[in-house]
Amino acid sequence: MKFSENWLREWVNPPISTKQLVQQLTMAGLEVDSVEPVAASFNKVVVGEVISVEPHPDAKKLRLCQVNVGEDDPLNIICGAPNVHVGMRAPTALIGARLGDMKIKKTKLRGVPSYGMLCSAQELGLAESSEGLMPLPAPIGEDIRHYLQLDDVSIEIDLTPNRGDCLSIEGIAREVGVLTRCDMTVPKVSPVAATITDTFPVSILHPQACPHYVGRIIKNINAKAPTPLWMRERLRRSGIRSISAVVDVTNYVLLELGQPMHAFDLTKLSGGIQVRMAQAGESIILLDEQQVRLDEQTLVIADNKVPIAIGGVMGGLATGVTETTQDIFLESAFFAPNQVSGCARRYGRHTDSSHRFERGVSPQLQCHAMERATALLLEIVGGQVGPIIEHTDTSALPSPPTIELRSSRIKRLLGQSLDTAEVSDILTRLGMAITPLELKWQVRPPSFRFDIAIESDLIEELARVHGYNNLPSHAPQSHLIMQPQAGVTLEQIQTVLVQRDYQEAITYSFVDPKLQAKLNPEIESISLANPISNDMAEMRTTLWIGLLQVLLYNQKRQQHRVRLFETGLRFKAQNLHQEKMIAGIVTGTRWPTQWGQTEQGIDFFDVKADIEALLSSAGQNQDYRFVASTHAALHPGQTAAIYRGNEWIGILGAVHPSLVQTLELTPPVYLFELRLAPLCETQVPKFKEISKYPSIRRDIAVVIDEETNAAQLLDCIKQSATKTLIDCQLFDVYQGKGVEPGKKSLAICLIFQAFSRNLTDSEVDTVIGQVVNTLEQKLGAKLRT
Template identity: 40%
Template sequence: MQFTESWLKSLVETTLGTEDLAEKLTMAGLEVEELNPVAPPFHGVVVAKVLAKEKHPDADRLSVCQVDTGDGQVRQIVCGAPNVDVGLKVPCALPGAVLPGDFKIKPTKMRGVESGGMLCSAKEIGIAADASGLYVFAEDAPLGADVREYMGLNEMVFTLKMTPNRADCLSVWGVAREVAALTGAPLKAKDFTPVQPVIQDTLKVNVEAKDLCGRFVGRVLSGVNNHAKTPAWMVERLEKAGQRSLGALVDISNYVMLELGRPTHVFDLAKLKGDLQVRWGREGEALKLLNEQEVKLSPRFGVICDEAGPQALAGIMGGDHTAVSDDTTDIFIEAAFWFPAAIAGRARELNFSSDASHRFERGVDFQMLPEHMEYMTRLILEICGGQAGPLVDQVLDLPVRKTVRMRHARAEMVIGMSFTNQQVCEVFTRLGFEFEQKGEAQQAEYLVKAPSYRFDIEIEEDLIEELIRVIGYENLPLRAPVGKLKMLPSQESKLGRHELRHKVAALGYQEVVSYSFVPASWESDFAGNDDPVRLLNPIASHLQVMRSSLIGSFVDILKHNQSHRVDRLRIFEVARTFRRDENAKEGALAVQGFDQRWKVGGMAFGLADQLQWSAGNNRALDFFDVKGDVEALLNGLRVEFRPGQHPALHPGRTAEVFVNRKSAGFLGELHPQWVQAYELNSAPVLFELDVQSIVDFNLPSFKDVSKLPVVIRDLALVVDRNVQAGELKKALMDLKDDNLSWLKSVILFDEFVPKEEGKGLKENEKSLAFRLTLQASDRSLTDADVEPLLKKMLSAAEAKCGARLR
């Protein structure tokens, strides 16, 4: 939003200086991003008149001019501008002048002819980009006048950086209204006196889509002259606000939008066929816009149509076919209230933005439509002439301003300072809010209705913000924060996520952080999830869903590193995963119907250890290396590994991890299918565990270290080939006997599977050998102590696994 200080002060009677005004607006939330003069610094340029012009003797494109600069001298200046002519009044930089860019003017010779100055274009004095010819002043411009003072180029231009919620300030009138509220200065009333119709011509408009258009105002004007010259004061304001002058009717429409925040559109009435219709677009329809862009329409876009089809894109831009031209004499002016939800995002879908869509998608005043139409009509009649028809106002479905309650005590608590009831009422009055006060002092409540131009007042906090904005953030008391701190109990038996990260990092893994939104194919490939949580507004077209597994992210990272010749990689991540779950309940950090579970996952790839000189140690890692890492991570918990199945992992090299007899995750080698599909050199080994299942553990209990000797027994047991070593080990240890505390470890050290029947084994049998270590803390164990315990363990193994001593 850009405007000059004089334009703003023509609407509000404030005595604030430029810097103070900028500070006041910024502190109220309307950030003044830039504050610059209309033109960059220059001096020594005056209004001059060309008295005579001759062709340069040695250059076809140069002219030798005699120029009166108003100081009693006639100067000879060589000029190359194509439009230089006798009688023109133009800017003249005298010798010693300094133009923008530190360009210094001094007497010189041009092709052998003396030149005592320089005649300037608009670009050379920094007021426009046009360098095609000299800038020409009006005939009544005073000779010798300083150009900066005469053109008002020292005036300051405000550039505001508006937040999306303050659509009411996307106009000079809106900013003036804000200044009035902040300072108490009175607004200068605009003349909205109705124009009396001279003709009775109207154009019928049928609004079909009431969810698109809530109010439609239109008027026919005949006999207008679009050749009329836009007044200099209007052109000046438009140009200093960043708008080029494009013709009287377009200039007036742009001026009303900038001053009042009211986008309008002017149709050439002669180019319209039949009545107008406001509706949603249809598949297959197309429209060429004023910016010459051809757009394909759909039911998402609102349109204004005549009998021939769409002629304007509702709330965004008019069509090229019915635009006004120099030959236009009869026009139809449209001003409507388009619902923000019906306009928001539509222009961006077409890869452009317009001043109209920028305002309508944020919300435009729906009550002042007739008044703004009257104001625009009067400007057209004054500048272009013509006759006005009656104003047709269709009120269809306007927004209802709900009452918002603000509690006085709540406002004081949130802001951190005290207010009187009178201060609060004065703020609401200045802002133009309708309100009712109930109660007194801190027990007071205010029931407030925002005006039609404030779409951002919805909840109590919005009113609290308005209160401190108007009173001023600079008036907040300087107080040091006071907080009561107390020691929280330390949960020594619970592992936090931060500590969990430290534990995994200590195992040689490097932490990564990846997006929670992933391609849908990852969920299908790596999680077997055909119904993932889909994003309504993805940040990229391929990142459409939320991940329920970390594997896809790990594989993507591995592929990226492999392409950069990284041949050994160990990474981990602690992150949320997301899955649909009808049983999930609403909570402080939970959303009903969605399971948001924290998981820790890791991946290892390449050599088991760093490359070293001993070739025998340079082996590729395998399943058991990562299994050892998982066991170290879960040290202190009761952990079991059972054969498992997972859509992303190798069917025969996958284990389900159980913690305290509950499934906590999985561990395994990536499936060969995905190794091939993602062009990996070899299969990585991955694990993924539910954080909630592994953070609770028993505190270690300390015991004396026994100084007595250990007893070692090796047991070779014959079992069926389908019996797993883990089952047999569990059978040996899962025994109710007081002396089982002597058992310090059970380690599998040998497995023998004969290729053929013999050596005491049948065809379907195998031999598993365990080493048992026993030790007591009160005495040295003897065979008499150990044998009864071993017999019980063997009996348990026989009963549960059908084992026998080999």
């Protein structure tokens, strides 16, 4: 909401500076975004009247003007503006004037002296562009800054969605009056008596969406009449461009009172007004000249033939007011916030009207706004006024709740008690109806406060007006008991990957159905009823979709080494299930480019090591196992599922070559995805005794079938050995000369240690013999000699 400070001070004028006003508004929850002067810096610019215009003797586009600025003699000024004419009054910069960085001096143009400059609105900083001089109906010699009240600022407020009542000068003035304890000077709006009896049929077919509708006919207007300068200036200082007198009046009332209005060309309406839901197949060309196809959930204003406006959003082009319009039908209505909010978003038409209606406009404001707009229109464009046409469904109008406010609750939430008189005063000045009772109040909010519904809302209002800075500050007190760590936090898991050179990515939960079908065809997805776009029409069943798109974006920008992870939810249609996951994507070299070693491409086991580091963060790495698996999006020979016991935890692997080609990725690309819940589970660390006796290491090499994996071999060794075997590690894999085809040689390091004594070589030899026999019987392994 942007407005002029001078305009606000006509409503309420507290004895405080602009800086203090801005600070009070911000501290009351109406955050001020900017404070800007309404015009550029200039001086010595007065109103001058052109009394003669002659051609320049040596330049076709220049004119010699005699300008009366209220001094003894007129000034000779050379002007090139196309609209200069005798009798015109325009801003005139005198000798010595400054327009920003430019100083006006006596000059000669093609040999003719010029003693000043006739100015356009652009040169005065009152418009972004202009096509000629700025006409001014002002007294000759009047200082422009004084006449236009340019020692003013435009204040822009960033309102939260619950404060729709402050989207008007009246609403902000009400707040300032409450905060500063100043009375408001409300402009008097008297009912305009009808001078003609003409009416127009209006029927409300959907009162739940529009329970209050007000209209009025105004005939024989002069649509070409110019908008008064004072109104154009107030609109400009509020960030609204002047269009035409009729439209400017509706915009002015919107800014002043917060009631959106619309004017239709009466001669273009057929039969009557119907407020109804759109029918299948209907469409409308809006004022922005864009045609939209209407759905059956859209509230429209229609005549007896076609829709002429989307209710609360935008009017139609066909019935808009033009320069040839003589009769208008003026509309002022209350539309339900939930109806307008969904409608504006569906059609992508966020307007000043929808911005107010979706936050809530007082259902008691429509007639008042109609009278105000009518009076302004008669003053500017003239015409004959018909009686007000009003339709109301009281059962569908929102009714403010009656809320019980307890003094004990005030003290509990604010940390201090407030005087009974202060509470009553604040609530009354906020426009609320109160009934004082013993240690509590019965409060009924005004119709324009849609955000007041419960007791806490009232206490928030008391805190705002009383002043947050005036509330006591107490340190919180609590009896804390140390508890053992219940699990690994998400931050700890993320830190593990960050320490391994990953960066976190955040992508949308809405994804492209086509890409999702390629990545996860076996899982049924959830389709959105109202998607943002076609490529965001489903909820993701895997986090890989967003990561692949981020990788593709980076590779197209010559970023070849990418290591990303993401945490978030995946969604399944079955039972509307959602689950927290962590996923990653890796491509490029193992290390960043450096002088100490040659570049090495990333491989499957590098990514597996990263996942093992994740699993180790919970201290249960030994409980997990990697099993060869398949997945539609992954390479069939480089895919492993991760299990904890029989519980599926996640999967990793290289992206399938066909998918790499389809997405135009630079291979190799590795993906992983794991469930977060198991990763966050942990056990309280337990002390384990450290032996003081030396350990014994023995290495063995066995030949086994190529299909047998190392995990099976290590598990078999652990099961067959005694407790003295404290560790075993694979340190070499060999295939080639000396090993039969279809076989492989695995070299294992075995560490033995006892806790109560020294082990002997014979004891270790016995255990190794048991291990070798077991491997031969269960896996067909043979000791390599």
